[in-house]
Amino acid sequence: MLALSDGKKCPTCQTVMSYYRGTKFGHEIPDAATIEHVIPKCLGGSNENKNLTVRCNLCNRASGHSMNEWLQANRQNSSWEEIRMIMLYLCLEVFDITKAETLYPDLFRSFITKRISLEVHKEEVIS
Numbered sequence: 001m002l003a004l005s006d007g008k009k010c011p012t013c014q015t016v017m018s019y020y021r022g023t024k025f026g027h028e029i030p031d032a033a034t035i036e037h038v039i040p041k042c043l044g045g046s047n048e049n050k051n052l053t054v055r056c057n058l059c060n061r062a063s064g065h066s067m068n069e070w071l072q073a074n075r076q077n078s079s080w081e082e083i084r085m086i087m088l089y090l091c092l093e094v095f096d097i098t099k100a101e102t103l104y105p106d107l108f109r110s111f112i113t114k115r116i117s118l119e120v121h122k123e124e125v126i127s
């Protein structure tokens with residue numbers, strides 16, 4: 001799945017992804033192709049192919065961070081409607097980021113802020 005996505009664009013940010021075989025990497029390789037659970041496992045997402053997609057390392061990490069933050073703030077008292085909303089948002093974040101921004105501006109902002117801060121951090125590491 002990852003090898004096939006070498007040279008393809010990240011569905012979220014359109015970055016051309018590269019396949020790094022067998023390497024463990026942090027956010028210093030932002031364009032690395034990574035497997036993403038569209039619905040995270042903590043929300044009951046499965047390991048089946050239909051729940052998996054490939055996204056760039058940076059989007060994957062940023063999404064994970066903002067999701068964790070949302071869960072910490074909302075998990076205890078979130079209603080089924082809120083869980084449903086976050087799942088819908090996550091699908092849009094992967095497959096239609098423009099719609100995600102329009103429909104869920106707060107969640108989108110959280111994701112983009114995380115993504116930018118990861119990018120900034122990367123530059124600090126290099127310099």
Ligand SMILES: [Zn+2]
Pocket residue numbers: 010011012013014015055056057058059060
């Ligand atoms: Zn991306």
